[in-house]
Amino acid sequence: MKTHILFVEDDVSLRKSYAYILEKEGFVVSWAHSGEEAVELARRIQPHLLLLDLVLPGIDGFEVCRRLENDPRLEGMYIIMLTGKSMEEEIIHGLELYADDYITKPIEPPLLLARIRAVLRRTLKSCAQKKDKITWNDHLCIDIDARELYLRERLVPLNRTEFDLMVLLARNPNRVFSREQILNHIRSDDFDITDRVVDSQVSRLRGKLGDLGSRIVTVRGVGYKFRPPENPVSSGDTS
Secondary structure, three states: OOOEEEEEOOOHHHHHHHHHHHHHOOOEEEEEOOHHHHHHHHHHHOOOEEEEEOOOOOOOHHHHHHHHOOOHHHOOOEEEEEEOOOOHHHHHHHHHOOOOEEEEOOOOHHHHHHHHHHHHHHHHHHHHOOOEEEEEOOOEEEEOOOOEEEEOOEEEOOOHHHHHHHHHHHOOOOOOEEHHHHHHHHOOOOOOOOOHHHHHHHHHHHHHOHHHHHHEEEEOOOEEEEOOOOOOEEEEOOO
16 A cells, blocks of 8 residues: 655645655655645545644644644554754654654755655554563553553553653663664654753653653763663563
């Protein structure tokens, strides 16, 4: 089945040129020119990937994400934010709203295609994983295959970045990861951003874990590690 991309861009010439390039590479492309149209079309066609400009007529790209993030039909949809903005605060905000990549315009077609394929490769790897769980008795259960985390049998909603970060730390208890290593794990491409992105994601993850959030320990001058409450009981393929 061909990958279906919903391309949201109000610049007609840019939309046509990028859509032509994507279709030539074998992607199925639908397009929308406003935020409201993007929300309606995403819910209707359920694309594999949303290529989303942030500055749009009507609601902006951030609001599009907010309206789509809890739709169970779009749980597997990946998002690449495409915008002319380059401020660090905007990048952090975008990543926290479930974006899987963030690239700034203008972008050369080969790089755009490479970034799209990188996100899709992560999707394929995720789909290929065998059942895998990491548990700490009644404290914490991470279902890798279902991409769900339970805290004392209560489902904790995590975005993609937070979940991937938690899995990295939980699979390697007491191992210290630098911010650069964490970025390399949760993002497959280089980002022109600072370590504040990692710090922001760690802070949000700690908040969602409640009293267990303190188990994600800051190692000053190095990075972060996870100190589990007890020895984990893991099942499935952890390769």
